[in-house]
Amino acid sequence: MWYWLFKYVFIGPLLRVVGRPTIEGAEHIPKTGPVILAGNHLTVADSFFLVLLVRRRITFVAKDEYFTAPGIKGRMQRWFFSSAGQVPIDRSGADAAQSALNTAVSILERGGVWAIYPEGTRSPDGRLYKGKTGVIRVALETGAHVVPIVTSGSEKVNPVGSRMWRFGKVHIKVCEPLDFARYRPLxxxxxxxxxxxxxxxSVLYTSSGQEYVDRYAADVKAAS
Incomplete structure (x- = not known):
């Protein structure tokens, strides 16, 4: 219930005013059954606009820091991210990556929509970085199609490093689904x-127009 109230009552109207979001290619997202939405990642706002514009319920796997802060602020933050379709995962342990993938598999086995950013973290500079392999491992295990998602304009609405949102225009392009069934035997x-x-x-790079960097974004952030 909170997911739909978040989308249509509490936050959705504000997002529409601030970001004037539009979407193209929404017909590429199946109306039923398991599907993986894999997108570029410019800012935190990407997830909120995706939830707003896609009709099906979307679930993300998010770091548990969003859900564990103490006090009233922590409770509000926990409600906010839960309502936005995000579920917590502990990323501190050695098996954190596998735990996240297991959660994703369970979402898809229930016929749900799992959204993931293959870069693993937000782009530090607006460029597109090397993808981590978790999304494909889940796709090959479950047989779910992967739908590439390209978001643009969100970095102007929610600039990295700033707590203040600005008026802008966010656009989401939904690309044709990718079927990796031919890879499953291997x-x-x-x-x-x-x-x-x-x-x-390669599809995200071609569709986004971003410069591509053959390095992991997390490594670039760690080195800066």
Whole structure:
């Protein structure tokens, strides 16, 4: 219930005024059944606009810091991210990545929509970075199609490093679904998983117009 109230009553109207969001290619998202939405990641606002514009309920796997802050502020933050379709995952342990993938698999096995940013974190400078292979591992395990999502304009509405939102125009482009079924018989081979991941990132690169960097965004952030 809170998800739909968040979308249509509490936050949705504000997002429409601030971001004037539009979407194209929404027909590429299946109306039923498991599907993975894999997009570029410019800012935190990407997730909120995606939830607003896609008719189906979307679930993200988010870091548990969003859900564990103390006090009234922490409770409000926990409600906000839960209402936006995000579920917490502990990323501090050695098996954190596998735990996140297991959660994603369970979402898809229930016929849901799982959204993920293959770069693993927000772009530090607006460029598109090397994709991590988790999204493809889940796709090959579940057989779910992967729908590339390209968001533009959100970095102007919600600039990185600023707590203040600005008026702008957000656009979401939904690309044609990618079917990686041909890779499933060889899904245990790392080179195959890497090749499929690069195929996905190539679509995001071509559709977004962003400059591509063959490095992980997290490594770039750590080195800065």
């Amino acid at each position: 899904r245990e081979r790392q080179c195959i998983v890497r090749a499929a991941t690069d195929e996905l990132m």
